[in-house]
Structures are given as structure tokens and as C-alpha cells.
Amino acid sequence: MEQLYHYLTIIGVVLYWVLVAGVTLRVVLKRRAVSVSLSWLMIIYIIPIVGVFCYFLFGELNLGRTRAERAHKMFTPFGNWFNQLNDCQAHLPEHMSVHITKIDELCNNRMGIPALSGNSLSLQDSPDKILRSIIQDIENAQSSIRMVFYIWHPGGLADSVASALIQASKRGVNVKLLLDSAGSPRFFRSHWFGMMKSSGIEVKQALAVSPMRIFLRRLDLRQHRKIIVIDDSIAYTGSMNLVDPEHFKQDSGVGQWIDIMVRVTGPTVNVLSAIHCWDWEVETGERVFPQLPECTINTNESLHPIQVVPSGPGMPENLILQVLSIAMHQANESIRITTPYFVPSADLLETLKMTAQRGVNVELIIPHKNDSLMVKWASRAFYSELLEAGVKIYEFYGGLLHTKSVVIDEKFCLVGTVNVDMRSLWLNFEVTLAVDDEAFTKELYWLQQTYIDSSHSILLPEWNKRSVYNRFFERAFYLFNPLL
The missing domain is CATH 3.30.870.10 (Endonuclease Chain A)
Known part of the structure; x- marks a missing residue:
């Protein structure tokens, strides 16, 4: 009987490692951001069995x-x-301004939708x-x-x-x-x-x-x-x-x-x-x-003029992310963003940092309390490098700030259903409006200012004093980036 258990154990270990190897190859061969692939590999290796199960459930964009x-x-x-x-x-x-012209060209070429x-x-x-x-x-x-x-x-x-x-x-x-x-x-x-x-x-x-x-x-x-x-x-x-x-x-x-x-x-x-x-x-x-x-x-x-920008399975990949990137690259003076869930991709994170580093006033407003504990901790994993790059971060104390908006140079804005996270930008059915209307954009900018007035500014010297406990949870939940 002991010998039977011994053989069954060996067979189980071999089958498990064959399964892990197969999933590893599948993760590596999928064309996606390297950071996402690495996150999935860490989940698969750190959480045996469960990590593989999670990948089959959530790892690939499968509409059915x-x-x-x-x-x-x-x-x-x-x-x-x-x-x-x-x-x-x-x-x-x-008759369009430069802000929306390039977005019109992108959406028209990729999906046929003009502004x-x-x-x-x-x-x-x-x-x-x-x-x-x-x-x-x-x-x-x-x-x-x-x-x-x-x-x-x-x-x-x-x-x-x-x-x-x-x-x-x-x-x-x-x-x-x-x-x-x-x-x-x-x-x-x-x-x-x-x-x-x-x-x-x-x-x-x-x-x-x-x-x-x-x-x-x-x-x-x-x-x-x-x-x-x-x-x-x-x-x-x-x-x-x-x-x-x-x-x-x-x-x-x-x-x-x-x-x-x-x-x-x-x-x-x-x-x-x-x-x-x-x-x-x-x-x-x-x-x-x-x-x-x-x-x-x-x-x-x-x-x-308004450009409707949809996304989701069956539609051109990364369209809303591309629109967001174009808008930020065109900013000359300021960018102000509100989002309840902030878990950016590596490319988007670099765009935010580079925009601040070239002298644009970049402001990020997110809720202090979040209905997703994982997102709350994962979001804070990005604070240090954003603050070091010159991005201003505000945590809103007036409730769960669920507004999704981006204002560029107080002249042009994006508003809709899209969060600044992998789920919205890569996975879900979403829609945003790119609005080239200065009066409307000013109104949205003033509303964003009321959010800032009810927020606490995160300062780098204070942030660097946070506890080891906080740093651990930030990095731990950051590993679950692909699930957020």
C-alpha cells in the first residue's frame, strides 16, 4: 500500500508540473504586456493549483x-x-481643434467612427x-x-x-x-x-x-x-x-x-x-x-465636436488606451484625472510620468476609501514613482469618487465609463466621449476642483514615512495586477 501511495504521489507531482509547464508556455506565447505575463507567472508559481485555476478563469480574453x-x-x-x-x-x-483631430483620424481608421x-x-x-x-x-x-x-x-x-x-x-x-x-x-x-x-x-x-x-x-x-x-x-x-x-x-x-x-x-x-x-x-x-x-x-x-470611443471584445484592441495616450501626449499645460480604480499598465504609467517630467501639471484624484481592498493597495504601489516624477496625487474624502474623467489643458476632455485600470482599458465593454468643447470642459474642470477641495494631498516626504506593513501590502496586491 505504501508503494502505491508512493507511485501515486510521483504521478501527481509529474502531472502537476506538466500542467504548470503547459500553462507557462501558454502565458509566454500570448502577445501581451510583459508585466502582465510576469504577474501571471508569479501567481501560478506562488499559489500552486489555485494560480493555474485562476489563469483558466481570468487569464485570457474569452468572450465565448x-x-x-x-x-x-x-x-x-x-x-x-x-x-x-x-x-x-x-x-x-x-473645423476641429488639434486635440480631437488626431483622435478622429485614429477612430475613423480603426473602426470607421468619425467625430x-x-x-x-x-x-x-x-x-x-x-x-x-x-x-x-x-x-x-x-x-x-x-x-x-x-x-x-x-x-x-x-x-x-x-x-x-x-x-x-x-x-x-x-x-x-x-x-x-x-x-x-x-x-x-x-x-x-x-x-x-x-x-x-x-x-x-x-x-x-x-x-x-x-x-x-x-x-x-x-x-x-x-x-x-x-x-x-x-x-x-x-x-x-x-x-x-x-x-x-x-x-x-x-x-x-x-x-x-x-x-x-x-x-x-x-x-x-x-x-x-x-x-x-x-x-x-x-x-x-x-x-x-x-x-x-x-x-x-x-x-x-464629440468623438465616441467604444471598446470591448470584437472591437479594435486598445482603442480607448490609444485615445488616452494621444490626449496626454498633446497636453501642453495640464492634465487632471479622476478615477475610482487606478491600476495602470506599464505603458500608461510611463506616459503619466513622462508627461509630468516635461513640465505639464499632472493631477490624479482618487478616492481615499475604495470598495475594492485589492485595488486600494495596488493603486498605492504606484504612488512613489508618480510622486517622484512630479505627478500630484489627491485622495478624495467625500465618498467613493466614481467619476471617470480626464481634462487636458482646460480645453478638451474625456468622460465616460472607463477606469484607469487594466480591466477597463483591455477587457470590458466600455465607452468614452472625447469632447472638443471648451465651455463644457471648463465646467468639468471646475467640478474636478471641488473634488480636490475635498481631498488630501499626498506629499512624497510624508509618503516615504509609511510603515513596512503598508509597503508589504502594496507590493503583495500589486502582484495581482492582471486580476484587477
Whole structure:
């Protein structure tokens, strides 16, 4: 019997090391950032068995065969629809500033989406204002409402939005609602799910979580976009989920979530509508294109060009990261960034440092308390080298600062759903707006200043005095970079 156990042990060890060797080769042969590959190798070697299991679950961008094949077939017809926008009078590259021209060229060449002028924008920075504005626009809807959100959490004014949607559907408005399965479990267990379906609303779960398929699709690949399109004439996007912060995660210990949304009218609305149609087809197989925008533009008026930048499986890789890099490289005076989750790639980290080192005033505002303990510690692993490069870091004390925004030279901005982390920039379905509107950008910059006024500045001499305990956890959680 002892000899049998001896042989079984040898066989088990050999099989384990064959497995580790195979996964190691797979990690090394995948084309990705070296830092990500090294992080995965450390996880695999430091945490036996579990590390290999985690790699199969989270290590590769796997949408699942059906969705991946569907997305591949969709790219050409959606590209054709987007390309028609280049013939629209709203595409006026000769009237754009240098900030957005290069981004327009990139997005046009990679996905066929041009920057369009003739928009109006409204920055909404309080939950009450945002939700009441959405409710009013839903109540005035005539033909269609398209919505996609990561989180829908019942309670408070979120229930009033649900009621407004049900009433709209009952009066004949076509309502399509797409919600991420992992982000909105409370909604799918609530009575609102059944009530909406009974009223005729098409409600779909995006990327349904199933234990039976954990090795067939990456589980932490999520539908993270936040888009509302009403009658193809009004759109909303930004950082806020469909939640009332007074009724959401009150026991998390991080305070109320701080968010913004942008209300848009003009040709950009139709592009956001097309992004929703893309997401809808990826999930359901049903193809519906929005109407093309009316493009009559008065060039004597303010043009307010906006570039819609989507990302996600099936779309060009790293598009939002490239846009962010282009924007930062063009900065001459200042960059101000707000993000709740800060775990940058090696390339993005170097871009931030280099921008500060060439004399640009780079400011980073992140929450002091975070709902992700791992992200909190991993973020702080970057503080020292950023501070040494001249980047100013502020920790916000007024709640969980969830706003995702970048302001360049107080003239140009990026605003949307994208965090400065690997998950948003490489993995999830995201969307951001590149806005070439100085008045709107000034308004966003002033809002960012209110965040700084409620923040504590991290100074390098004080930071260097932190305890060995803190340094250990920073480096330990930094190793989990690919999972964050």
C-alpha cells in the first residue's frame, strides 16, 4: 500500500508540473504586456493549483464561441453604417481643434467612427438631478428607448425610473434594456424584472453568469457601459449606474458614490444608439440599426465636436488606451484625472510620468476609501514613482469618487465609463466621449476642483514615512495586477 501511495504521489507531482509547464508556455506565447505575463507567472508559481485555476478563469480574453463568432460577423456591417457618417455634414475635420483631430483620424481608421459636430452637452453632477432628468425624458419618449447598464439596483429614484419605463412601454414605446448579469443580480431577483417583462419591455441579461460555463468564457468580462438613448434624439452616458446612491451599498463603509452623467443631443446620439445596437446583437443575435443622424450644421455657430470611443471584445484592441495616450501626449499645460480604480499598465504609467517630467501639471484624484481592498493597495504601489516624477496625487474624502474623467489643458476632455485600470482599458465593454468643447470642459474642470477641495494631498516626504506593513501590502496586491 505504501508503494502505491508512493507511485501515486510521483504521478501527481509529474502531472502537476506538466500542467504548470503547459500553462507557462501558454502565458509566454500570448502577445501581451510583459508585466502582465510576469504577474501571471508569479501567481501560478506562488499559489500552486489555485494560480493555474485562476489563469483558466481570468487569464485570457474569452468572450465565448457564440458571442465571439457573432461579434466577428458584425464588424463589417456596423463598420459600413459608421462609415456613412463620414459623408455627413456633421463631420467637419477642417473645423476641429488639434486635440480631437488626431483622435478622429485614429477612430475613423480603426473602426470607421468619425467625430461629429453640432451637439449640445449638459453636465449633470448630482444623483437627484441625473435621475429626475432621465425620468422626464422617458416620460416624453415617443417611439424608442434603448438602455444598457452594468448595475441596476432597485430603491429610491431608481424605482421611479423603472415605473416611467413601464408606463412608456404601455403607451407603445419600444423599450430595450440590457443589464450586466453580474452587476445587476438584485434587479433580476426583484419584482421589477417581472413587471417590466409583463409590460412589454425587452429585458436581457448581458454575459449571464453560469457555473456550468466557467471554463468556456472569462467570468470577469463584463458589460460596463452606461448608455441611455431616447427617440434617437437624446442620449446619456457617464459613470453613474442606474442606482440611487442613498439606497446603494450603504453598509460598504466608503460613503456615497460620487458620479456624473452627460446629457447629449445632436448627431452623436445616433452613434451611441449604434453602440447599444452592437451590444444588443452580441447578446441576442438580433440586428437593429438606428436611423442615421440629421447632419445640417451651421458652421457659424459653436460646433461642439464629440468623438465616441467604444471598446470591448470584437472591437479594435486598445482603442480607448490609444485615445488616452494621444490626449496626454498633446497636453501642453495640464492634465487632471479622476478615477475610482487606478491600476495602470506599464505603458500608461510611463506616459503619466513622462508627461509630468516635461513640465505639464499632472493631477490624479482618487478616492481615499475604495470598495475594492485589492485595488486600494495596488493603486498605492504606484504612488512613489508618480510622486517622484512630479505627478500630484489627491485622495478624495467625500465618498467613493466614481467619476471617470480626464481634462487636458482646460480645453478638451474625456468622460465616460472607463477606469484607469487594466480591466477597463483591455477587457470590458466600455465607452468614452472625447469632447472638443471648451465651455463644457471648463465646467468639468471646475467640478474636478471641488473634488480636490475635498481631498488630501499626498506629499512624497510624508509618503516615504509609511510603515513596512503598508509597503508589504502594496507590493503583495500589486502582484495581482492582471486580476484587477
